[in-house]
Amino acid sequence: MSSTEVKLSRLLILAQKFNNFYLTGFHKGDIRPFLVEGQQVGLIKSDVLKQLVKYPEVFCIRDCEQTKQGLVELNPAFRDYNERTEQLEKVLRNLRSEELFPALQGWRDEYFEVKSDHRALLKMERAATPLFGVRKYGVDINGYVRHPTQGLCIWLQQRSNTKETWPGKWDNMVGGGLSVGFGIKETAIKEAAEEASIPSDLVKNLVSAGCVSFFFESRQGLFPNTEYVFDLELPLDFVPHNADGEVQAFELLPAKECVERVFTPDFKTTSAPVVIDFLIRHGHITADDVVDFTQIVELLHVPLQSLYIYKTRLEQIQKQQKQQQQQQEKLPNDESNCNCGSLPIKPLENGHKKAA
Amino acid sequence: MSSTEVKLSRLLILAQKFNNFYLTGFHKGDIRPFLVEGQQVGLIKSDVLKQLVKYPEVFCIRDCEQTKQGLVELNPAFRDYNERTEQLEKVLRNLRSEELFPALQGWRDEYFEVKSDHRALLKMERAATPLFGVRKYGVDINGYVRHPTQGLCIWLQQRSNTKETWPGKWDNMVGGGLSVGFGIKETAIKEAAEEASIPSDLVKNLVSAGCVSFFFESRQGLFPNTEYVFDLELPLDFVPHNADGEVQAFELLPAKECVERVFTPDFKTTSAPVVIDFLIRHGHITADDVVDFTQIVELLHVPLQSLYIYKTRLEQIQKQQKQQQQQQEKLPNDESNCNCGSLPIKPLENGHKKAA
Numbered sequence: 001m002s003s004t005e006v007k008l009s010r011l012l013i014l015a016q017k018f019n020n021f022y023l024t025g026f027h028k029g030d031i032r033p034f035l036v037e038g039q040q041v042g043l044i045k046s047d048v049l050k051q052l053v054k055y056p057e058v059f060c061i062r063d064c065e066q067t068k069q070g071l072v073e074l075n076p077a078f079r080d081y082n083e084r085t086e087q088l089e090k091v092l093r094n095l096r097s098e099e100l101f102p103a104l105q106g107w108r109d110e111y112f113e114v115k116s117d118h119r120a121l122l123k124m125e126r127a128a129t130p131l132f133g134v135r136k137y138g139v140d141i142n143g144y145v146r147h148p149t150q151g152l153c154i155w156l157q158q159r160s161n162t163k164e165t166w167p168g169k170w171d172n173m174v175g176g177g178l179s180v181g182f183g184i185k186e187t188a189i190k191e192a193a194e195e196a197s198i199p200s201d202l203v204k205n206l207v208s209a210g211c212v213s214f215f216f217e218s219r220q221g222l223f224p225n226t227e228y229v230f231d232l233e234l235p236l237d238f239v240p241h242n243a244d245g246e247v248q249a250f251e252l253l254p255a256k257e258c259v260e261r262v263f264t265p266d267f268k269t270t271s272a273p274v275v276i277d278f279l280i281r282h283g284h285i286t287a288d289d290v291v292d293f294t295q296i297v298e299l300l301h302v303p304l305q306s307l308y309i310y311k312t313r314l315e316q317i318q319k320q321q322k323q324q325q326q327q328q329e330k331l332p333n334d335e336s337n338c339n340c341g342s343l344p345i346k347p348l349e350n351g352h353k354k355a356a
Numbered sequence: 357m358s359s360t361e362v363k364l365s366r367l368l369i370l371a372q373k374f375n376n377f378y379l380t381g382f383h384k385g386d387i388r389p390f391l392v393e394g395q396q397v398g399l400i401k402s403d404v405l406k407q408l409v410k411y412p413e414v415f416c417i418r419d420c421e422q423t424k425q426g427l428v429e430l431n432p433a434f435r436d437y438n439e440r441t442e443q444l445e446k447v448l449r450n451l452r453s454e455e456l457f458p459a460l461q462g463w464r465d466e467y468f469e470v471k472s473d474h475r476a477l478l479k480m481e482r483a484a485t486p487l488f489g490v491r492k493y494g495v496d497i498n499g500y501v502r503h504p505t506q507g508l509c510i511w512l513q514q515r516s517n518t519k520e521t522w523p524g525k526w527d528n529m530v531g532g533g534l535s536v537g538f539g540i541k542e543t544a545i546k547e548a549a550e551e552a553s554i555p556s557d558l559v560k561n562l563v564s565a566g567c568v569s570f571f572f573e574s575r576q577g578l579f580p581n582t583e584y585v586f587d588l589e590l591p592l593d594f595v596p597h598n599a600d601g602e603v604q605a606f607e608l609l610p611a612k613e614c615v616e617r618v619f620t621p622d623f624k625t626t627s628a629p630v631v632i633d634f635l636i637r638h639g640h641i642t643a644d645d646v647v648d649f650t651q652i653v654e655l656l657h658v659p660l661q662s663l664y665i666y667k668t669r670l671e672q673i674q675k676q677q678k679q680q681q682q683q684q685e686k687l688p689n690d691e692s693n694c695n696c697g698s699l700p701i702k703p704l705e706n707g708h709k710k711a712a
Contacts, residue, residue, distance in 0.1 A: 118647055183644055184642075184643045184644050185642070185644050207638065207639040208636075208639040208642040208643065208644075209636070209637050209638075209639065210633075210636045210637055210653055211643065211649065211650055211653050213650065213653075213654065226650050228643050277566075280564075280565070280566045281565050281566055281637055282563065282565075283563040283564040283565065286540075286541070286564040287540045287564065287567065287584050288539055288540050288541050288564075291474055293567065294567055294569065294582050294660075294661065295661050297566055297567050297569075297657060298569065298657055298658075298659050298660070298661050300657070301653060301654055301656070301657035302654075302659065303654050303658065303659060304650075304654070305650065305651050305654050
């Protein structure tokens with residue numbers, strides 16, 4: 001097993017970088033839950049809040065009665081998915097025309113669905129999601145080759161200089177956001193054709209390999225991202241070429257050089273987790289080589305699930321659990337366990353005891 | 357790609373089961389950080405605390421001056437690794453002879469190293485670690501076969517009926533705890549030989565594939581476990597056989613049947629994360645099939661790192677960050693990012709804002 005002998009500190013620093021909001025963001029100023037239909041679907045920073053107060057017919061900005069926490073709520077009088085979508089979009093188009101947020105200058109006319117508990121609440125212009133801290137989902141394909149002399153090699157793409165985000169940066173071979181109406185593997189197959197002209201007889205070898213989650217912040221806003229990852233082994237003689245104008249080059253790199261590329265300023269920060277996860281899963285970054293290995297793996301899978309639980313919901317759950325607990329102060333016995341037991345419980349602040 | 361069509365609820369319920377402490381444990385009664393040399397290395401429940409108060413020369417039980425949180429501290433007067441180890445062991449042998457804790461009846465004369473920030477502080481009898489909520493590390497090997505007609509098949513072992521823990525339960529092909537003085541891959545190779553007689557010409561194909569972390573609680577105590585996982589593709593005609601008396605049977609199961617086995621009461625709960633992670637990485641449990649996919653993946657990688665940060669340390673870090681923040685209120689710009697930036701920051705309560 002060849003190992004890439006990565007220095008620990010650089011990998012951990014990079015994992016901290018693409019989790020800069022997860023690690024320290026909650027301590028910087030006023031961050032408010034964004035609620036739609038009583039469900040928390042996002043987080044709003046004070047610079048965005050300052051603008052939203054100008055639209056009181058669309059956003060209710062208030063303090064929670066129980067927790068005293070500041071909230072931003074989409075007007076609960078809006079009747080349905082369509083009305084919520086239209087009302088929000090009017091505000092977004094206004095903000096865009098005022099040129100207040102760099103994120104909105106990358107307007108794409110491409111929608112992301114905003115969901116809670118698998119229920120679609122509204123759709124939102126993709127470029128606006130960082131302003132509302134809405135969880136974003138995407139797909140990424142690790143295209144790789146088992147080279148007879150160079151070992152594991154990985155295809156990277158260089159993003160077009162004309163792209164709205166991260167122009168000219170190096171990136172995974174294929175990647176794209178999940179848009180309304182498309183399945184996950186379906187999106188991967190579509191992007192594989194558009195971005196890298198991968199024919200159907202090769203794309204049929206696509207292997208779903210999990211997901212990575214991280215929480216990054218840039219001047220564009222908040223990126224609580226989950227990327228579904230796929231691996232695709234390619235024949236030695238296959239060379240990807242772009243079909244949609246979004247990629248300006250492809251390059252095949254041995255695993256070791258690929259790691260070095262990821263550390264350069266020329267690599268898209270929010271694509272680094274996918275490459276690191278791939279190299280870990282394929283034995284090129286190992287626990288024996290990297291002393292901070294478990295920390296790095298944890299930072300590839302941060303618990304976004306539990307960051308979007310609005311406090312009152314949390315308290316309800318705590319109350320329920322207290323009742324359940326009183327009813328059955330019983331723990332599983334190692335010797336007579338049953339894995340089918342029902343524990344319909346949500347994560348609670350990542351298991352942290354609530355401060356008094 | 358064949359998919360195992362797993363029902364979502366059973367997988368999520370199982371992931372919640374092996375994280376029962378992570379999800380709800382912190383809300384049940386008095387849980388105290390266990391400190392050695394000022395570093396938090398464990399968590400102590402009230403049933404254990406009740407016994408430790410009887411050894412005031414070994415444990416200082418006090419409230420933190422700043423946070424008012426109850427703490428258990430190993431006497432800081434103990435000079436070094438050896439003295440700490442000996443003093444603690446005396447107490448453990450006493451508790452064992454009093455037969456108060458079922459965990460100690462599984463005494464093995466096998467040591468786990470207790471570390472903080474990669475510094476070894478003491479070693480502790482393996483059977484005692486659940487009483488102190490000390491993070492435990494192990495290795496697991498997923499032995500698998502690509503069968504020409506049945507597809508991906510997985511070797512499972514049935515634990516010997518005479519084992520101290522989980523006797524007779526089904527388990528991963530090979531697994532074992534990391535003991536003092538052994539490397540991670542070294543442990544995997546050693547266990548592969550002892551448990552399944554895997555010869556060196558096969559074990560050389562071992563692929564490091566990451567780790568899973570979860571936080572389980574049973575009547576034995578607390579299990580904040582990290583398992584380093586390895587994959588090993590085996591030839592069709594290889595049949596593992598046990599060499600150390602710890603395994604009573606091996607069975608090769610198609611992926612689909614393997615999932616079903618994991619759901620039965622006959623499967624060791626704390627080995628389930630390794631099998632689920634394997635099936636996810638190899639495309640047999642996919643995001644398109646399982647609606648709670650991202651939640652399940654997060655529960656395979658819970659942030660144990662951030663559960664073992666003692667509050668005052670946490671506050672120091674918060675203070676530092678506030679100072680840093682005042683010095684440089686600057687965020688990375690998407691267009692001119694540098695991935696080599698230095699952010700020597702630890703996770704803070706998983707990014708949660710500290711309640712006032």
